[in-house]
Amino acid sequence: MTHYVALLRAVNVGGTGKLPMAELRAMCESLGFADVRTYIASGNVVFTSKLAEKALKTKLERALETYAGKPVGVVIRTAAELAVVLDANPFKSAAPNRTVAIFLDAPPPADTLAGVSGQQAEEIALGVREIYVHYGDGIANSKLKIAAAKAGTARNMNTVATLAEWAAA
Numbered sequence: 049m050t051h052y053v054a055l056l057r058a059v060n061v062g063g064t065g066k067l068p069m070a071e072l073r074a075m076c077e078s079l080g081f082a083d084v085r086t087y088i089a090s091g092n093v094v095f096t097s098k099l100a101e102k103a104l105k106t107k108l109e110r111a112l113e114t115y116a117g118k119p120v121g122v123v124i125r126t127a128a129e130l131a132v133v134l135d136a137n138p139f140k141s142a143a144p145n146r147t148v149a150i151f152l153d154a155p156p157p158a159d160t161l162a163g164v165s166g167q168q169a170e171e172i173a174l175g176v177r178e179i180y181v182h183y184g185d186g187i188a189n190s191k192l193k194i195a196a197a198k199a200g201t202a203r204n205m206n207t208v209a210t211l212a213e214w215a216a217a
Contacts, residue, residue, distance in 0.1 A: 160196040
């Protein structure tokens with residue numbers, strides 16, 4: 049059994065995509081995932097499964113679409129991959145609540161940085177299948193737009209650290 053983390057996109061954010069975490073846990077268990085735990089109400093679920101990443105993603109996205117009546121994006125990482133994301137954070141000295149990893153399904157395109165607009169005090173770095181952003185002045189007033197991040201989902205480094213710890217347990 050492999051330990052995984054699923055990160056749902058646009059769930060319980062700004063009044064859209066309401067999904068109680070108890071229902072997400074039950075959904076994952078009904079799909080055959082084991083040791084299911086959710087973390088905060090933004091669509092983070094840790095579990096174990098014998099299935100490969102692509103099969104997990106497909107099963108969970110189909111179940112979520114049936115539930116929500118519209119597509120819900122899911123990004124999957126193994127426990128080991130999430131530990132690498134945490135270790136590779138290029139902004140380790142920055143406040144973890146002002147630093148995010150934007151999780152993508154594929155490596156960020158080579159022209160990712162060229163497609164950035166509205167950048168002010170933010171610092172940006174590319175990862176394996178992530179884009180790291182440090183919001184020096186905080187995220188609330190940022191005008192930063194990263195075209196390559198449109199299909200991704202962001203988690204701050206506090207959340208990444210907790211999920212990595214849970215997935216490794």
